[in-house]
Amino acid sequence: MAIRPIVLHPDPRLKKRCDPVGTVDDGIRALVADMFDTMYDAPGIGLAAPQIGVLARVLVMDCAKTDEEEPEPIAMIDPEILWESEDTNVHEEGCLSIPEEFNDVERPAQVRVAYTDAEGERREMDCDGLVATCVQHEIDHLNGKLFIDHLGPMKRQMITGRMKKRKRERASDKAKA
Numbered sequence: 001m002a003i004r005p006i007v008l009h010p011d012p013r014l015k016k017r018c019d020p021v022g023t024v025d026d027g028i029r030a031l032v033a034d035m036f037d038t039m040y041d042a043p044g045i046g047l048a049a050p051q052i053g054v055l056a057r058v059l060v061m062d063c064a065k066t067d068e069e070e071p072e073p074i075a076m077i078d079p080e081i082l083w084e085s086e087d088t089n090v091h092e093e094g095c096l097s098i099p100e101e102f103n104d105v106e107r108p109a110q111v112r113v114a115y116t117d118a119e120g121e122r123r124e125m126d127c128d129g130l131v132a133t134c135v136q137h138e139i140d141h142l143n144g145k146l147f148i149d150h151l152g153p154m155k156r157q158m159i160t161g162r163m164k165k166r167k168r169e170r171a172s173d174k175a176k177a
């Protein structure tokens, strides 16, 4: 298991539609383990494979609200939204690929998701609250979509501009070190 570097926006790998996995093998289970390590280390509540540069339809999340709560790790392979509610929720979202940026995003309040678990079993899960927001955010990643794509073009351009600057600063800090 290993912590992998997180791909930062803007990056072409975050704009791609990821490939279905199909059969879950040891390679996919190793990927899931690395994704959990990377997510908990960040720390974050969700991570999609393209965020570590792997263009496969795999996501992990853990929306346990506080450190005192039991962890609730969920890995989803080839997830699909089967149903979404008409009523919506607004949550302030952030993203490990867009650090330091947070914005309100409106999404369906409840969704039903089908997915394959790490044992290769096909399952369904009804999601609401933070879990519903998180799973939709991560599935968006698998379709090359970021939470800032839900915002207006002005906001999106401002955030992308700030991210380009941050990436330049990180690159020159690394060169100095």
Ligand code: NI
Pocket: 094, 095, 096, 097, 137, 141
């Ligand atoms: Ni994200």
